[in-house]
Amino acid sequence: MSQLHDLCKFPTRPITVEYVSQLRSYLSSGVPATYTVEEAYNYENRVETEPATATTPLHLICTHVPTDLDEGETAVVDEMCDVLFEYGAGWSFTDVNNETPGCVLIRRGLKDWALYEKLVDAGVRAELLLRKVSEYDVEFVEEGEVVASEEAAAPSHNQQAFLESKLEYVDDALVTKERKDGVMMSWESDIMQLAADSITVNGSDDLCILNIGFGMGIIDTMLQQKNPRKHYICEAHPDVLAKMKQDGWFEKANVVVLSGRWQDELDKLLSQGTVFFDGIYYDTFSEHYSDMLELFDYVVGLLKPDGVFSFFNGLGADRQVIYEVYKKLVQIDLENYGLRCRFKEMRVPPELFKKGGESIWDDIKRSYWSCPIYYHPEATFMDFS
Ligand SMILES: C[S@@+](CC[C@H](N)C(=O)[O-])C[C@H]1O[C@@H](n2cnc3c(N)ncnc32)[C@H](O)[C@@H]1O
Incomplete structure (x- = not known):
């Protein structure tokens, strides 16, 4: 667990703007906004295998954010998420429970929070961006480079295979x-x-x-x-x-x-x-x-x-x-x-x-x-x- 991860678990109350300053200082010093708990564990324990799950700082915020925030604290938590997105946090990573940060909020009954809407909006932005990027991507794909996965070739995903099944x-x-x-x-x-x-x-x-x-x-x-x-x-x-x-x-x-x-x-x-x-x-x-x-x-x-x-x-x-x-x-x-x-x-x-x-x-x-x-x-x- 890194200092960034500790911060996102809200160790002290009230949650003040000091949290935002701390977060900014970690991110601006080069810690990725997508730095996962699994990566930190592997680093500390010299494990070299690629982690299969990704518990990101956003997951920790969604898991640990107290439910009794006052207005000022809510604004700080919102700003922390904005800062994480500014530094490239992802909305769709899945943790050990196969949950995205948004899934965690739903499970905790916090779907009505503005924070959930932020995650959805981040998803919309990411999808629009991905669409633009993949338009250009096509030009860089070398012949034979694309290996169709079994799923992509299945009738549920592939129209020709479906029509022939x-x-x-x-x-x-x-x-x-x-x-x-x-x-x-x-x-x-x-x-x-x-x-x-x-x-x-x-x-x-x-x-x-x-x-x-x-x-x-x-x-x-x-x-x-x-x-x-x-x-x-x-x-x-x-x-x-x-x-x-x-x-x-x-x-x-x-x-x-x-x-x-x-x-x-x-x-x-x-x-x-x-x-x-x-x-x-x-x-x-x-x-x-x-x-x-x-x-x-x-x-x-x-x-x-x-x-x-x-x-x-x-x-x-x-x-x-x-x-x-x-x-x-x-x-x-x-x-x-x-x-x-x-x-x-x-x-x-x-x-x-x-x-x-x-x-x-x-x-x-x-x-x-x-x-x-x-x-x-x-x-x-x-x-x-
Ligand atoms: C989910 S079902 C439709 C169910 C329908 N709404 C009903 O009430 O029963 C999908 C149908 O779309 C047809 N289909 C799939 N791709 C198609 C395409 N490109 N053009 C026309 N029909 C297509 C499938 O063969 C299938 O019969």
């Missing part, structure tokens, strides 16, 4: 046959209802809607109940398209099935320039945030001026603090397209958190959800918000 409809879920990745699960039905209501809110006799990603057809069944004039469904996977055929979706008078990836199908639709939607919903699989950013180009081209765009918001949902970072990030990104995004909150079923005993995730390879609240997004053009 066999799918299986089982009780309450659609999964990849081989790996049992959950493509869609019926616990999401309430979320689909929220979405179906959102994108048909301007419902009239003339309702024209687009859903991207059929999956189990949960939202499309709900959308049919709204009697749309035209209901477009874009779906890329051959097994899902076969199921849609079997269930008669191709024969429905008001349904147009766009068989293929949205990247190709929406391009054609946009070029036609004749179809515009009251509502668009996006819920695919094995795509990334960068794909959704590309989709925004089509959304602004295909959405009516008073239309509503929504999407399945699972961005970063396997860790609450990351979920909140993406919530802010997507708002910023949509604003760049002239869309204002608001969120409705919905409690997700408690079975999702059940540890031990029977669980929703029992037959699924990896649980993709661990947040108590779902943030349902509704984006509309700013002029009409």
